[in-house]
Amino acid sequence: MRPAPIPYCNQERHLRRPMAKLRPFADLPDILCALAMLVLMLAPASIAFAQESESPGSIVAIDVAIEAEAQETRLVFKLSGPLEGRALHTGSPERVIIDLPRVNFQLPADQARSGGLISHFRYGLFARERSRVVIDLAGPALATSLASREREADGAHFFTITLTPVDRDRFTKVVARDTQDLAEAAARSSAIAAQIGELDDRPVIVIDPGHGGVDPGAVATGGVLEKDIVLAFGLRLRERLEQSGRYQVIMTRGDDVFVALADRVRIARKARADLFISIHADSISSAPQVRGLTVYTGSEQASDAESARLAERENRADAAAGVEEERIDNGVDDILMDLTRRETRGFSHGFARYLVDEMENIARLNRNPLRQAGFRVLRAPDVPSVLVELGYLSSRRDIALLRSQEWRDKTTRSMAEAIGTYFTVRFANRGLAPVSP
Numbered sequence: 001m002r003p004a005p006i007p008y009c010n011q012e013r014h015l016r017r018p019m020a021k022l023r024p025f026a027d028l029p030d031i032l033c034a035l036a037m038l039v040l041m042l043a044p045a046s047i048a049f050a051q052e053s054e055s056p057g058s059i060v061a062i063d064v065a066i067e068a069e070a071q072e073t074r075l076v077f078k079l080s081g082p083l084e085g086r087a088l089h090t091g092s093p094e095r096v097i098i099d100l101p102r103v104n105f106q107l108p109a110d111q112a113r114s115g116g117l118i119s120h121f122r123y124g125l126f127a128r129e130r131s132r133v134v135i136d137l138a139g140p141a142l143a144t145s146l147a148s149r150e151r152e153a154d155g156a157h158f159f160t161i162t163l164t165p166v167d168r169d170r171f172t173k174v175v176a177r178d179t180q181d182l183a184e185a186a187a188r189s190s191a192i193a194a195q196i197g198e199l200d201d202r203p204v205i206v207i208d209p210g211h212g213g214v215d216p217g218a219v220a221t222g223g224v225l226e227k228d229i230v231l232a233f234g235l236r237l238r239e240r241l242e243q244s245g246r247y248q249v250i251m252t253r254g255d256d257v258f259v260a261l262a263d264r265v266r267i268a269r270k271a272r273a274d275l276f277i278s279i280h281a282d283s284i285s286s287a288p289q290v291r292g293l294t295v296y297t298g299s300e301q302a303s304d305a306e307s308a309r310l311a312e313r314e315n316r317a318d319a320a321a322g323v324e325e326e327r328i329d330n331g332v333d334d335i336l337m338d339l340t341r342r343e344t345r346g347f348s349h350g351f352a353r354y355l356v357d358e359m360e361n362i363a364r365l366n367r368n369p370l371r372q373a374g375f376r377v378l379r380a381p382d383v384p385s386v387l388v389e390l391g392y393l394s395s396r397r398d399i400a401l402l403r404s405q406e407w408r409d410k411t412t413r414s415m416a417e418a419i420g421t422y423f424t425v426r427f428a429n430r431g432l433a434p435v436s437p
Contacts, residue, residue, distance in 0.1 A: 058104045059083055059157075061123075068116030072164055075118065075135065079103075079157040082150065085133075087143035087161070088178040089171070090322060096143045097182070097322040098133040098161055099126070109223035117141045117163045125213035125257040126321065132214045132258070133161070134322045140171035179324075186260065186323045196271050199248055203423055205241060206250045206268045208278040208377060209234035213258030215320040218283035220393035227256065229402050230279040233390060237279075237412045244416065246423075258321045261376045268383045274426075275351065275419065276385040278377045281402055282310055283394040291395035292366035293359055293411075295352045296387040297345070298378030303371045310389075311373035340381045347384035351422045355386070358418035363411050364391070364401065388415075 063078035077083075085100045105123050113120050119138045126132035145162035166174075209230040211217030217226030231253070238249045250271055252264045259267075268276040284290050284306075302308035318324070356369045366389075378385040390411070391398030401407045 058102045060104045060106055062106055064107050064111055066112060066115035066118055072162055073116030073118055073141075074163070075121065075133075075161040077159045079159055082148045082157050083159045084148065085146050085159070085161075087146060088182050088322075089142065089174050090178070090182065091172060091175040093319075094137040094140060094171070095322060096135040096137060096141070096161070096163065098135070098143065098146070100131045100133065102129045103131040105131070114138075117165060122214055122216060122320070124215070125255075128257065132322065134214055134320070135161070135163070137163075139165060140168050141165045142171065142174060182322065183324065196250065196267070199271065202246060202248050203274040204248045204250065204271050205419065206252065206271060206273045206276045206383075207234045207238055208252040208264050208268075208276065210278060210280040210314070210377075211317060212253050212256055213321070215258055215317050217317075218281065218393045220283065220399055224393060224399055224403070226281050226283070226393060229281045229393070230390070231256065233402075233408055233412070234279050236408050237277075237415060240412045240416050241419070244420075246420070260318050260321075260323055261315070262318075264377050265380050265383075268385070269380050273383045275422070276378075276380065276383050277415075278375070278385070278387040279390065280314065280387060281390045281393055281398075282313070284392055289395070290366070291392050291398045292364045292369070293391060294366040294369050294371055294389040295355050296371050296373055296375060296378070296389065297348045297352050298375055298385060298387075299372035300374050302373040304368070307371045307373040311375045314387075315374075315376045344380075344382055344384055347426065348378075348386055350425070351384060351418070352386050354421045354425075355388070355415065355418040358414045358421070359411070362414040363407075364398075 059082075060080040061077045062080070065076050065078075067074040067076060083100060083103070085098045088097045088099065089095065090097065102125070103123075107123075113122075117138050118135055120136040121133060123133045124131065141163045143161055144164040145160070147160045147162070148157060149160075150157050209227070211227040212231065213227075215227065217230070219225055234251065235254070238251060241247050241249050250267065250273070252267050253259050264278070290306075296307065296311075302311060352370055356365065359365060359369075375387050378387055391402050393399055393402070
């Protein structure tokens with residue numbers, strides 16, 4: 001049974017819900033409202049959009065090898081059981097995409113990722129019960145065979161992807177054939193297929209750990225992955241917010257799974273979120289001296305060239321998973337668009353300032369910690385949104401902090417304080433509520 005919702009004095013959220021949903025607490029004097037909040041805070045609740053789930057029956061991949069022989073190149077996975085897959089092809093860039101049932105990839109971190117016709121490959125969850133291998137090609141080639149066999153001597157299973165070079169005309173024809181199939185596969189993987197549970201009147205906060213699954217994000221020396229760093233931070237932040245009992249928390253992903261950029265925005269809009277926080281930890285290989293926490297708000301015009309380059313990289317996350325970029329529908333009438341955007345942008349900037357102020361004495365800040373850029377995940381016109389770069393995996397000192405449990409605890413505590421300040425001020429100015437479409 002869900003705990004009772006926590007009332008807020010002068011709660012601006014009531015302006016965005018039908019009158020029938022107003023609760024008696026809303027009109028109590030501030031002191032009585034505060035007492036009610038204190039009592040109800042003893043019963044925290046949570047909502048997890050992307051539920052952590054285990055599939056004990058999943059096939060386990062324990063090793064992989066690239067075999068280049070004559071013109072063909074084979075990518076061979078060693079598995080705990082038999083596997084069947086489906087191959088699709090894309091151009092711009094030229095790739096082979098292998099869709100599979102759910103696979104638990106437990107492969108060596110130092111495994112070679114290139115050879116023969118393969119310039120690079122990556123793997124991971126693409127949806128709840130499906131995995132994907134994405135192969136970047138060194139030239140036009142087709143997956144001419146997907147074969148699974150068992151070695152009788154020890155019962156080990158091998159799944160072999162055979163790549164054969166072809167001329168560009170033939171490759172282009174196959175890509176055209178596969179385009180529709182890829183679109184259908186992306187639609188089936190949409191995180192929006194999952195249902196968001198019933199919401200009460202507490203503020204809804206969406207935490208968005210970047211990347212995930214087949215998209216690792218930045219990769220540091222030693223195999224440290226951005227997707228793992230930001231997921232651990234996001235889960236700790238969720239835990240801290242839930243402990244207060246003041247908020248409803250939704251995760252765009254709660255485990256190592258891919259979620260398309262457009263789906264992340266849809267999750268926030270479907271929940272009518274009051275705040276969207278996207279968590280990242282990028283890498284700037286050309287400038288390893290750059291480090292520190294940075295908070296970004298959305299803008300078509302980047303505040304500086306470095307921010308523009310970062311947004312361009314992050315906006316290619318779908319392509320890394322073999323997904324075509326999807327237009328994010330604003331869903332707002334033209335007459336209301338400008339007003340909605342302007343008011344929402346004001347809330348976003350306000351939270352960004354609170355966050356930087358709170359973090360100043362806790363986390364190492366970038367020399368310019370407040371920036372703007374055109375991140376696709378920040379494009380919801382009616383959801384205040386920020387993207388937080390916790391640090392940079394190109395900096396050894398940042399990596400040490402990002403992997404520290406003590407640093408994570410201190411930083412999430414400060415972030416929770418900033419969130420509390422933001423909502424206190426926002427609800428006290430109920431007349432500034434963004435227009436709801």
